[in-house]
Amino acid sequence: MVKIGNIQLPDFPFLLAPMEDVSDPPFRRLCKMYGADLMYSEFISSEGLIRDALKSKKKLDIFDYERPVGIQIFGGDEEAMSLSSKIIDTVQPDLVDINFGCPVKKVVCKGAGAGVLKDIDLMVRLTRAVVRNTHLPVTVKTRLGWDESSITIDEIAERLQDEGIQALTIHARTRSQMYKGHSDWSHIARIKNNPRIKIPIFGNGDINSAQKAKEYKETYGVDGIMVGRAAIGNPWIFSQIKHYLKTGEELPPPTLHQRIEAAQRHATWSVEWKGERTGLLEMRKHYSNYFKGICNFKEYKTQLFTASTLQELDSVFQKIQKNM
Structure with missing residues (x-):
C-alpha cells in the first residue's frame, strides 16, 4: 500500500495528471469510473486565488465521489503561495500539490511552474510556505531540470523531502523539451534508488498503453504512474492498464x-x-x-x-x- 500522509492508495496507484482545460470535475469523474486512483484539479494560480478571481475559484470545486483528490497550485511568490494554501484548506481536498513543472511560456515568464527550476532555493522557499500553512499533505510535481545541461532533480528531491513534502511526481523531461522527444525515466529510477528518499516517487511521461505501463513499472521501480495526455478522450486507459498488470491480457479497445x-x-x-x-x-x-x-x-x-x-x-x- 502507498501512503501520502494519511491517504491510503493501492500498492501501485495510477494517477490522473492535472491538465489545464482538461482535468475538470466532469473529466475526473469519468477517469475515476475507469480506475484512476488519485486525481488533481487543473492547476490554479495562487495570485488568482488570493485576488478572488472567478476562474481560479471555480477550479476549487471538488466532489466526494472523486476522492482522494488534490488541488494543484502554482506561483512564484511565497506570500501568495502561503495565503492560497489557507484558502485551499477551507474546501477540504485530500492534499495540496505544487506545480513546478508546467513548461508553458506564460507561466514560466512569471517565474512559476517550470520557471522555478532555474532557482532551487526559491523552489524550497515556495514549498516551505505551502507546507507551513496547510494541515493537508503537500506533494510536488516537477521536471528533471531546466535543460539537458542542468538536470537538478536529485537535489530537488532531497531538499523538498526535507521541507516536508509527502510524495513527488517527476515528469521525465526537462523544461526545454516541453512535450517533445522521449522522456528519460532513468533519472526517476535514480531518485527512487537514493537511500535518502523515503517518500513515494511517481513517474510521468509517455505512458500511453498498458504494455508501456508494465514495462516502466518493472524497469524503473517507481511507486506509481501518472497518466496525462494519453487519458484525453481515452479514460479507459486506467482499466486497460490495471487489467493487463493483473492478468497479462489486453482488454479489447473500446467499442x-x-x-x-x-x-x-x-x-x-x-x-x-x-x-x-x-x-x-x-x-x-x-x-x-x-x-x-x-x-x-x-x-x-x-x-x-x-x-x-x-x-x-x-x-x-x-x-x-x-x-x-
Whole structure:
C-alpha cells in the first residue's frame, strides 16, 4: 500500500495528471469510473486565488465521489503561495500539490511552474510556505531540470523531502523539451534508488498503453504512474492498464457504443457543472479524441461541434449509434 500522509492508495496507484482545460470535475469523474486512483484539479494560480478571481475559484470545486483528490497550485511568490494554501484548506481536498513543472511560456515568464527550476532555493522557499500553512499533505510535481545541461532533480528531491513534502511526481523531461522527444525515466529510477528518499516517487511521461505501463513499472521501480495526455478522450486507459498488470491480457479497445457512452456522460456532466452553453462549447475539444480512428466520421464530428443543446447532442449520438 502507498501512503501520502494519511491517504491510503493501492500498492501501485495510477494517477490522473492535472491538465489545464482538461482535468475538470466532469473529466475526473469519468477517469475515476475507469480506475484512476488519485486525481488533481487543473492547476490554479495562487495570485488568482488570493485576488478572488472567478476562474481560479471555480477550479476549487471538488466532489466526494472523486476522492482522494488534490488541488494543484502554482506561483512564484511565497506570500501568495502561503495565503492560497489557507484558502485551499477551507474546501477540504485530500492534499495540496505544487506545480513546478508546467513548461508553458506564460507561466514560466512569471517565474512559476517550470520557471522555478532555474532557482532551487526559491523552489524550497515556495514549498516551505505551502507546507507551513496547510494541515493537508503537500506533494510536488516537477521536471528533471531546466535543460539537458542542468538536470537538478536529485537535489530537488532531497531538499523538498526535507521541507516536508509527502510524495513527488517527476515528469521525465526537462523544461526545454516541453512535450517533445522521449522522456528519460532513468533519472526517476535514480531518485527512487537514493537511500535518502523515503517518500513515494511517481513517474510521468509517455505512458500511453498498458504494455508501456508494465514495462516502466518493472524497469524503473517507481511507486506509481501518472497518466496525462494519453487519458484525453481515452479514460479507459486506467482499466486497460490495471487489467493487463493483473492478468497479462489486453482488454479489447473500446467499442463505438462505449465511446459514445463515455462522450455522452462527459458532455452531460460538463453541462451540469458549467451550464449548457459553456459546457457544450468546452466539450468540442474532446470529440476528436473520443472518436479517433473511426472511419467516415467527419460528418458526425461537424454535427457534434454545432449542437447547441444537450438534446441536439443526444440526437447526434443516437444517429452515430444507428448508422455506424
